[in-house]
Amino acid sequence: MTDSEILTAVETVLNECMAHAHMDGFGPDARLNEDLYLDSVLILQIFLNLELEYGLAVPEEAIAKQDIVTVADLVALYLPKKTAVVVPAFPLTGGTSDEGVHGEAYYDIKVHCFVSCVCDGLKRQGLDQRPFYFGVWDAKFAVSDRFELLYHAPEISQEFFRSWFERLYGVTVVEWYDPDRTKLDNLAVLLDLVRNRSETGSVMVMLDMFHLPERENKFNQNPFPHYLMLQETADSETWFVHDPDYRWEGEIARDKVINAIMQPTVGGGYVFDHAEARAPHPENLKAYFEACFVRERNPLVDSVREIVAAHLEERGGISLTDLAAAVRELPVVTIRKYAYEHGFAFFWRALKLPAAEFETWCEEIEALVQSLKTLHYACMKLAQTNDRGLAAAVFERLDEADRLETKLKVRLTEVFDLWCDLAIPAEIPVLKRPMLTRVAR
Template identity: 25%
Template sequence: MRQGDQTQCMLDCFAYLLERKGCDSRPLYSGVWESGYDIDETGIYYFSRRLDPKGWYERVQRLYNVSIVYWSIYKGGKEERFDKFLAALNEAPGDGAFVLSVDLFYFPHSQQYRSKHVPHLVIFEVLPDGSWHLTDPYFSWAGPVDSRTLRDGLVNGIWFDTGSIHDVDTAAAAELFRRDIHLTPNPLIADIERFVYQAVGQSGGQASSTLFDSIQQTGVIAKRFEGYHIVCRYFAESSGEPMQTVASETAALLKGWESLLLTVARSSMLNRTFDLPAFSAKLGTLNELELAIRRRLLHSFAAWEARPQRAHSLRS
């Protein structure tokens, strides 16, 4: 199964299925560094409640000619949702797989099992012997699943139809690269700064005991910055551009976010006065590091576009 760094659970599922069909999944990660998330007065959440805010379904169709068959099963209880899934299972075409939104609270392979309700996406398939099987590329796990676990944990899902799939359309990829690679700041910087300033202000300058919990999921959002490295590898392989600097800078960016959240966690545990200027300075450093990565990515993209030719290969 696909091995690698955690990036974004939905795209990691899509990439696994694309690679299994012999396609290069790396262009799909274009723009994942600004993938959707939710923010409200209670916190910042990695899982957006808006349907596909980045347009990933359309992207995977444009890049690989994959069809997404979507059905809504949010309403109703567990039994009703599960019955709808069984009906979809019976109607599914033969070439493809289900990508399911689930609650990891009910799945034994997760650290959140019976401890925390966490939305996540996994791949579901029926094996030739009739057994039910899950693949979780984000956590590099695969194994059987029983009907009770799936009934309890199922939220929603799609059918990822690979019947007419082809390898990446490089012209469509180039269009997405032009849209996604730019030098404006990542909105996550401003969002977390605004949220923390407001929360600390409401607590009289203290880091409340709930501050870290309210922004903890930005650590999951930050994992999407691995997309810079993934896309840069794609450019480097085609153009011969060196990529070591982007790899090290991406690693530094991820470590920087970990350090930032650790600082907030310590202050939150101690319920002490929070150093807002120091927090802003750390965010400024992270912003400059990310902009440096974007500059290098733009340079690599230009070299990729300037190479002699772009082949468009089809695979059935």
């Protein structure tokens, strides 16, 4: 097919197969996320429909790795090319240093909004934030009673991260939001906190990013609960919004931000002062790693495996065609796996291990992320075709993701043990003096 024929096929898929509502600006130069409101899951849906309806297929590796911005980029995936340049869809780092893992600068990874907000204060104090990401790669998620993967649910709280942040870095993180109070009462508290924020203070709030169209929403989730930080500006009608997780800051109309905060789908907020931050003690870092690290299994892979099995068995009245919706939030949880790079980097620098081996492990981390993306596509294909013969391929991808993550954990355990030997002196045994026998006179 020619590029114009493929473009027409994409338009037809969006209109007829997906009934996509945001087609006014469709064209080769239209941006998939910002102009057409297509998130990563909807883009996978386009790939799937092009394959099933038109026989157009691209290698799964390209589906997982290609960084496509416009409709023209998407069309180009199906055109012959001499050299395929693959770019990670989610950049591993936000750094600009080419010094490597042992350089003065170190790369930054943003994969968890609460963690990114509190760690922003550490960076301002010149402290190493990377150890706090030990808790991110297997951070809590939920599976509903209808076997749906959820990155945000009422039973998921930030208490684990809040309490450990205080213990590690000495920063008191206070939860100002009270779920037992009304939305208006909590808003009044927020307004007072923003108004009286100190120079080194941070006011965090959860809002629904879906209701802030000014902000990029890569996943286009609806709702999209997300933590960011607020402060006043010289204009009383405008707030300065600082979003460390998305590496964005700027001014947004105060009323629009409040509207996103007041949505019934969200509720939460914290306040802290990063001036209190101090470097963590090695003993506490050891305890934190051990509290976070799930050595013997991989919770995300295990949960997706159970979700797929439940849909194949049609437990509780669900059907196989429900599987695509059940794993819709898998990309949001998948990117947490990039936190492994912070773990490896922290230990590599402390132990002065070879930089070349570190880069190899970064490639393994990338392979894990890409395997989870191809797993997601395979789940969607199984659901849409309702072809149970495709289930074997899904379980093969689950096994591959399990193998890759286990390999990372084995090496991470080894370097953690080495670091403990280096950073935490072994207890010196107390030499007991021999008991003196009192001689009776």
